[in-house]
Amino acid sequence: MITISEKLTQTETDGLDIKDTICLPFDERKRGRLKTVTASGEDVGIFVERGEVMRDGTLLKAESGDIFQVVAANEEVTTASTADAHLFARACYHLGNRHVPLQVGDGWLRYQNDYVLDDMLCQLGLDVQHEQAPFEPENGAYGEHASGGHSHHGHSHGGHSHGHGHDHSHSHSHDDGHHH
Structure with missing residues (x-):
């Protein structure tokens, strides 16, 4: 099995030869750890930093040095x-x-x-x-390329929660009268 452990940044991608592609749906591109196959049928294990979505076109580097490109399925x-x-x-x-x-x-x-x-x-x-x-959804206000140094909140939204664990406050309300 090919082991991939590095997601390349935009500045590292110029002039690289891509060995193969890895076609993944959004729910798998959100994961930092998964096993899948390349377009040519080779088994790969992806072990990259969690919390960042692999977008269509993202380049990944295997331990062998080979480069693989993510394709949004x-x-x-x-x-x-x-x-x-x-x-x-x-x-x-x-x-x-x-x-x-x-x-x-x-x-x-x-x-x-x-x-x-x-x-x-x-x-x-x-x-x-x-x-x-x-499916290539927006990163959102708190996504990996958001500006302004703004962190997400770690509180409950009456029935669902965001467990990001960062202190932050802002105001908005929901139908149940719950305010922040």
Whole structure:
């Protein structure tokens, strides 16, 4: 088995020869430890730093020195679209309020299939389609390339929680009257 233990930064990738590709869906690209196979069928074990998503095009370095490129796999997703900018903004607001991973394009948004979200967006008036497509959601305000030195909070949201363990405060409210 090929052992991969290093994720290369953008500045380290110029002029490198890519030995093979590794096609992974989003849920596997979120993991820092997994076993899978390359496009040519070689077994690989990926052991990289946890907490950073492997994006489409990410380059990984094996212990042998070989370079492998991550490819975002087609997977079952929902793509919702509208030409109405106000309606699009409302849909993004409601999905963001639910903290779902969301990919945003020009007049369309994409998320992992969820019939409750599908129904909500249909009721708002968006065109909702299930399809096979790569899923590359936003990193979010607290993602790996966020600016401003802002850390995420470690508190409960009445029914779900974010266990990031960093002290931070900000204000927003939820339907249950819970305030921060």
